[in-house]
Amino acid sequence: MDTSIKILIVDDFATMRRILKNILKQLGFKNLVEADDGTTAWDVLENQEIDLIISDWNMPKMTGLELLKKVRASTKYKTAPFLMVTAEAQKQNVIEAVQAGVSNYVVKPFTAEAISDKLAKILK
């Protein structure tokens, strides 16, 4: 995996952003930026060059699914890797995310290995 890529972590809970940052740093990724909802994430995406988006689903202002749809509708990020990391584990949620173009899906709670495995798949 190319660990020099810039990753955007989107979650309304700071705890989850810290856990994901810890895992990503252990995997060698250093170029990490954060946003606490979809609206802030979109601002970051417009103003920076992001290589991978890791996003929660259930957030205020703009949900992860809305962010995913906006990302896929954009010219800049329509093919960018997008990993959904969410507590929304019902079958219908996964179907909706796949239909919207998610690259892969991790259900909370997760292990560091689960994140590592999914990243290896979408970044190969």
Added chain:
Amino acid sequence: MINPFINATINVLETMAFMKVSAGKPYVKQDNTAVGDVTGILGLTGVAHGTIAVTFEEKCILTVVSNMLGETMDQLNEDIADAVGELTNMISGQARKELDELGKVFKAAIPSVITGRNHTIRHYVDGPKIAIPFETNGGEFTIEVCFDR
């Protein structure tokens, strides 16, 4: 309808905080006073309406969050409240997944967190409050589940 919440709680704590968790005997809680010092509460809507509350004793949640973040937490603060919100969210998500597989579909709101000794837990509906105590190697916590039917 209680077992999915018990299974979810054990799964979340064991996976995210690497703790051994065992459930005690469920009981019907009569009052609104929290057993713990910090509580996450979240509304559920769908085939029934209700709430789930997860309330931790201070010693227990400090151990849980220290394990989750890999750094020592020694006081109840905003970081702890944030972690309790996310734990409540994850427990709700896992429980809703198991309920979904049983044909009972629920949606969840965003959790809120209350901190302080003897605080009040207000469930959003008027139903029996089923409390399930849990023991961990770091202390005790309780979940409360309340549905309108």
